[in-house]
Amino acid sequence: MNAILKHTLRFALGSALLAIPAFAMPQSQDPPQQDPSKAPPSQQAPQPQAQQPATAAEQPVQQKDTVNPRNTKEDVEAIGDRKVSCKMNWFSIEKEIGLGKGLAQEVERSSKLIDDPVVTEYVNRVGQNLVRNSDAKVPFTIKVIDSDEVNAFALPGGFFYVNSGLILRAQEESELAGVMAHEISHVTARHGTCQATKGELMQLASIPAMIFIPYTWAGYAMYQGLNLAIPLTFLKFSRDAEREADFLGIQYMYKAGYDPNSYVTFFERIQADEKRRPGTIPKAFSTHPPTPERIGNTQKEIARILPARQEYIVTTSEFDTVKARLRNIMFSRKATDAKDKPTLRSKTEQSKKQPTGNDPNSTSDDDRPTLKRRPDSQP
Numbered sequence: 001m002n003a004i005l006k007h008t009l010r011f012a013l014g015s016a017l018l019a020i021p022a023f024a025m026p027q028s029q030d031p032p033q034q035d036p037s038k039a040p041p042s043q044q045a046p047q048p049q050a051q052q053p054a055t056a057a058e059q060p061v062q063q064k065d066t067v068n069p070r071n072t073k074e075d076v077e078a079i080g081d082r083k084v085s086c087k088m089n090w091f092s093i094e095k096e097i098g099l100g101k102g103l104a105q106e107v108e109r110s111s112k113l114i115d116d117p118v119v120t121e122y123v124n125r126v127g128q129n130l131v132r133n134s135d136a137k138v139p140f141t142i143k144v145i146d147s148d149e150v151n152a153f154a155l156p157g158g159f160f161y162v163n164s165g166l167i168l169r170a171q172e173e174s175e176l177a178g179v180m181a182h183e184i185s186h187v188t189a190r191h192g193t194c195q196a197t198k199g200e201l202m203q204l205a206s207i208p209a210m211i212f213i214p215y216t217w218a219g220y221a222m223y224q225g226l227n228l229a230i231p232l233t234f235l236k237f238s239r240d241a242e243r244e245a246d247f248l249g250i251q252y253m254y255k256a257g258y259d260p261n262s263y264v265t266f267f268e269r270i271q272a273d274e275k276r277r278p279g280t281i282p283k284a285f286s287t288h289p290p291t292p293e294r295i296g297n298t299q300k301e302i303a304r305i306l307p308a309r310q311e312y313i314v315t316t317s318e319f320d321t322v323k324a325r326l327r328n329i330m331f332s333r334k335a336t337d338a339k340d341k342p343t344l345r346s347k348t349e350q351s352k353k354q355p356t357g358n359d360p361n362s363t364s365d366d367d368r369p370t371l372k373r374r375p376d377s378q379p
Contacts, residue, residue, distance in 0.1 A: 060259075060261045061260075061302040063302060063303055063306055063307065063308035063309075064307065064308060067305055067306065067307050076251050076254060076306065076307075079133060079135055079251060079255050080134070080135060083135075084188055084189050084248060085188070085189050086189070086197075088197055090197045090200065091156075096138070096157045096193050097156075097157035099156050099193070100158065100159045100192075103156070103159070104141070104155055107159075107161060111145050111146075111147070112147075114143075114145070114164055116326070119144060119326050120144055123167065123322075124142045126173065126180065127140060127160060128142070130180055130253065132256075133255035135188040135248070136188045137188070138158040140158040140184070140187070141159050142160045142162065143162070144162050144163075144167070145161050145163050145164065146330075147163040147164060147165055148163075148330075149165045150163065150270060151163045151165065151166060152179055152183050154186050154187045155192065156187065156190070156193050158187050160183060160184070160187070162180065164329075168330070169270070169273075170266065171269075172262060172315035172319070173258075173313065174253070174262035174312070174313060174314050174315060175262045175266040176319070177256065178253050178262050178266060179263075179266065181248075183245075184249070185244070185245040185248035186241065186245050188248065189248065191241040191245070195241070242294065246294055247297075247298075247301055249263065250263055250306065256313075257313045258312060258313050259312035260306060261302065263298060264295055264298055267291060267294075271291065
């Protein structure tokens with residue numbers, strides 16, 4: 001039983017630490033155009049004007065005034081009264097909360113949290129507003145981690161962590177809300193424990209095959225092959241989970257009043273950062289599906305299932321105030337860390353600080369013993 005619990009914890013932690021995906025620039029929705037310079041003279045178009053129209057990726061997705069959802073999962077008016085989790089899950093809600101609590105304790109033992117009351121209260125308030133407009137069946141505990149990495153992750157049972165680097169990188173409150181809504185979706189869909197259940201099922205399914213495998217080198221190779229199939233299956237499931245979190249996340253931020261297009265624009269800007277400075281995106285996101293595909297799907301869903309609104313929440317003055325406060329906190333922390341670090345001095349610098357004079361307690365180099373020739377020694 002302990003082995004099964006340990007295995008479950010490992011898979012649940014791996015699946016729960018899902019956050020911002022591996023970002024990439026979205027592919028244009030426009031059809032390819034022929035190069036005018038290669039066209040025949042009779043077909044060449046006139047030279048374009050200096051001012052170019054904005055591309056499709058830079059413009060908000062056009063939404064319809066009325067939409068026709070095909071099921072409750074597409075109906076934003078049914079949020080809170082629908083079931084969005086997987087069909088098979090061996091974990092009860094109580095066990096899932098207990099699992100998440102244990103994992104959260106491990107996270108907080110190895111991380112430094114931001115304890116500023118203004119910052120933590122604001123981030124918690126934004127998150128709880130999204131939770132109230134979601135399908136969540138568990139209470140959420142939201143905290144801020146002191147880390148420059150642009151990241152956020154949610155554990156089973158509603159234990160949610162936002163890196164300070166993510167808050168500082170977001171330019172508007174709606175961008176921060178979009179990433180938080182995505183993480184809340186992982187919890188509402190119970191992706192962590194659903195994936196852990198699937199892992200246990202695969203382990204059980206492999207037992208009959210192992211019974212009939214002969215104890216030879218060939219049999220051992222077959223057994224290894226069975227084990228190697230598990231990570232590939234979890235990789236595929238994680239990609240499906242990311243797509244579903246995108247789908248639910250834009251609904252939750254829309255329901256809370258935020259502009260869902262901010263979810264797309266934030267991805268695009270982060271990818272631009274990655275191109276300029278490789279290594280900006282954490283390696284943990286390399287297993288997520290290609291962002292151009294996800295961006296395209298998200299834009300289609302915004303147009304298909306979210307009715308147009310006259311106004312959206314884009315940002316607030318409080319967001320700018322909290323962001324500036326957090327920036328000062330991070331700057332002060334870095335300055336303190338640099339001051340407390342040990343420094344190296346050259347031997348010349350050290351000798352200048354040694355006491356001098358006739359002090360018997362002096363430890364200068366002049367007090368060291370020296371070798372002298374005896375007067376009666378022969379040359």
